Amino acid sequence: MSQSSTPKIALVGNPNSGKSSLFNHLTGLNQKIGNFPGVTVDKKTGFCQLNKTTRAEIIDLPGTYSIYPNSTDEKIVFDILGNRSNPLHPDMVVVIVDASNFKRNLLLFTQIRDLNIPVVLALNMMDIVEKTGLSIDAKKLAERLQVPVVPTRARKGTGIDKLKEVLAQVKPNGQVKPIFDARNHCGDAIDEVKRNFNIEEDYVAYQMLQQYSINDSISDRDKLVLGEIAIKYDFKKDDIRRKETLERYAAINHVIDAAVKENFAYLPKEWTKKLDGLFTHKIWGYAIFLFILFLIFQSIFAWATVPMDIIDLTFSELSVALKNVLPAGALTNLLTEGIIPGIGGIVIFIPQIAILFAFISVLEETGYMSRVVFLMDKIMRKFGLNGKSVVPLISGVACAIPAIMATRTIENWKERLITIFVTPFMSCSARLPVYTILIALIIPDEPVLGILNLQGLALMGMYLLGFLAAILSAAAMKLILKTKERSFLVMELPTYKVPRWKNVGMTMFEKSKTFVLEAGKIILAISVVLWVLASYGPGDEMEMAEQRITAQYDVSQLSDVEFGNKVDAYKLEHSYAGIFGKAIEPAIEPLGYDWKIGIAIITSFAAREVFVGTMATIYSIGGVEDEGTIKGRMRNEINPKTGEPRYTFAAGFSLLVFYAFAMQCMSTLAIVYRETKGWKWPILQFTYMTAVAYLSALLVFQVFK
Known part of the structure; x- marks a missing residue:
């Protein structure tokens, strides 16, 4: 984490993972809504007192299933997390995971972790997990993922104090072993991107090659440079992305085998x-x-x-x-x-x-x-x-x-x-x-x-x-x-x-x-x-219903029920x-x-x-x-x-x-x-x-x- 007196903490998670509830508990009434720079997408920010000496700015990023964007909202996530010069680039990230959909939610976490930003994993909805017969060992999970893991119930505020305590103690990452090592697939292209754009992290350079055509934070000139690098090294983004997905799920399965038990x-x-x-x-x-x-x-x-x-x-x-x-x-x-x-x-x-x-x-x-x-x-x-x-x-x-x-x-x-x-x-x-x-x-x-x-x-x-x-x-x-x-x-x-x-x-x-x-x-x-x-109805047709029916039918041939039904039907029709x-x-x-x-x-x-x-x-x-x-x-x-x-x-x-x-x-x-x-x-x-x-x-x- 930087030595900023007010560190920035980004909240990231799948839609409906409880991210907004966690944001509200952390910031209380001390929050405001604006727009992310250049786009008409809501930006929620607020401040949270982590402990007596540390006050942090909390940024609620749009919900996304993956670091690969499908919408304007989701593009913002990588634009901020993958660009250290972005004024909203965080000092640390809290990835909120719906623990009841553990496997699907972990995909996004593994991508964020490989960006080499300090990460804390918040296991939300643990009460639902218990009802579904799952048992998640947070300690083993932290050992396998090499990040702090905090169980929470964001709706009720359970685990919020522990999360604040952990956030106040998080330190900058060293060079951690990536879950997906992009160098194994396109190492030369990654090295050239790092040289041209003064980037330290392999996965950030790899994502620039993947997303340069849709990345709004990159100039047209830089997009041309990245396009030339992709052509030079025959960078097949779809093939590599499929391999990435398979490797990440293989790693997730390895984590699940150790930390998750199903009764x-x-x-x-x-x-x-x-x-x-x-x-x-x-x-x-x-x-x-x-x-x-x-x-x-x-x-x-x-x-x-x-x-x-x-x-x-x-x-x-x-x-x-x-x-x-x-x-x-x-x-x-x-x-x-x-x-x-x-x-x-x-x-x-x-x-x-x-x-x-x-x-x-x-x-x-x-x-x-x-x-x-x-x-x-x-x-x-x-x-x-x-x-x-x-x-x-x-x-x-x-x-x-x-x-x-x-x-x-x-x-x-x-x-x-x-x-x-x-x-x-x-x-x-x-x-x-x-x-x-x-x-x-x-x-x-x-x-x-x-x-x-x-x-x-x-x-x-x-x-x-x-x-x-x-x-x-x-x-x-x-x-x-x-x-x-x-x-x-x-x-x-x-x-x-x-x-x-x-x-x-x-x-x-x-x-x-x-x-x-x-x-x-x-x-x-x-x-x-x-x-x-x-x-x-308009006029006096409703009041005149009985007279109209009397004029249309021989009332002596109708029972009281039949007469009443015809009056009701006439009223409805008019x-x-x-x-x-x-x-x-x-x-x-x-x-x-x-x-x-x-x-x-x-x-x-x-x-x-x-x-x-x-x-x-x-x-x-x-x-x-x-x-x-x-x-x-x-x-x-x-x-x-x-x-x-x-x-x-x-x-x-x-x-x-x-x-x-x-x-x-x-x-x-x-x-x-x-x-x-x-x-x-x-x-x-x-x-x-x-x-x-x-x-x-x-x-x-x-x-x-």
Whole structure:
């Protein structure tokens, strides 16, 4: 460390590693936000009193997975750490590692360590590590890595005092043995860079050769010099970079073997080899994967039916009971016709969400999911996708937002862009409520071949349809963008192990809770707005509803219930929501939809799962005769033009296809905007997916009607 009276300490780590929490604990309120010089990227700095005599400046660098940048934010990391003349160049670095994703996070640490800046490793999220069955020996880890290691829990501030104590004692490095010795691959080129640019560290010189074309801190003249050196010594940056990745992971595995213990029951190595021969087989591997998908989707219908029916009936009866107990009025109607049916329309799907994530968790815990990634890599390449695209696409089955963020590990920008563009086609958990209720309406609950369920097959078909749309769209983009450069998938297949059922249970609970709470916020807001729009209208049409129905029908032939239902239906049709739905009906009628479905399509642009809550609210207000459940209301809805059920096979299948392809998630568009740094790609993505959804739904309805 320099003899500066106020040393600079940089915080570096993967996104979501707890870096910001650690920064806040170290600096408290003594921090400020500006921009890094020359770029509009937030720079957070603050001061921390390490001990009585040492006050340090803390710099929170942007989150990155590697020292090789994929964005403007990530370029800043090497621009600062690799350039000693940069005014923000630190005297030491704290690398924050998410200990629960230990291996992936250590890659960045090994790169920072080879820059020969004093480093402290902060093992964050140690509480999660204990729950996952891992045991990390910090002392052995420090010995192997030759750096101080401090366990922390940044959210709660645990370990912060120890970290301050260690930082106050850190001294400048001598020449430490690098984890990756670049001299073994391009020693002559490194020596010439060091001579020309007065650089001491081999790895810094090597990174200048790797990144000179994108390094903003290097002048155009210096870039020409570095380019000439690269040509002179035939510096093949991609080949050497692949070798670097392999060498670093080999070193990381060596560290893990000594310092990390997993309290799992493993299968013997000979069994691992036999199972890999089966699970990664070019024919049987795909057959087994399809069988597992069959099992998952069969279970979603077979096991969830009873609890779903109980939840559905409970909310229906709760709504009726409250309506009978509470005084008549707008607030009671809002509660019983808007809020309760809306929330009930999302809570009903907890059993299916829990079952889906239970299976996903078991596949991940056993090590099988890594085999799926390896297996699917061969297919992905034929469609212009990177091997690493498999992870975001599979993650997209849960949610497109973290899946799109996971594309940051793809180095090639065009391949990353294609992956971002097509990932929303993968059927996420938000589509599951729409799929299951529509499939239950149009597909009979019948066995196939004695063991399979027709509804389960239909659900699996929807997921495969989304995957097919994703890879075909990727192939089209490959032709348009003309991608030539390819990246490589480097991964180690973990050993098979028995899943920890406690972890599976926690995953089911956490994912279900997140689904309900996150969706619930949107559902509640939209249910309230929708109830208002559906309960009020312009002029005096709402007040004149009974007179209008009396004039249209022979009231003596109608029971009180039938008369009330017709009045409610008239009010809904002439409300603000009804008027808006009628306005867009001409555009959606060729797809087999009416104005009520149109309202649900519009409201579900906030989030796909809102569709079910909207239908529950619409039919609660519309007075459809049935046994009171959401499914019953939709089943008993009649098309007034044909006298047939509204949800025929053609209309229901059309709606399924529309939701399989449509980009109906504002949050996903927002994350695409953030990842692509502009509105161009989100707008193109939204336009393309909406067009595909509309035309496909139109074709399906016209063929099957």
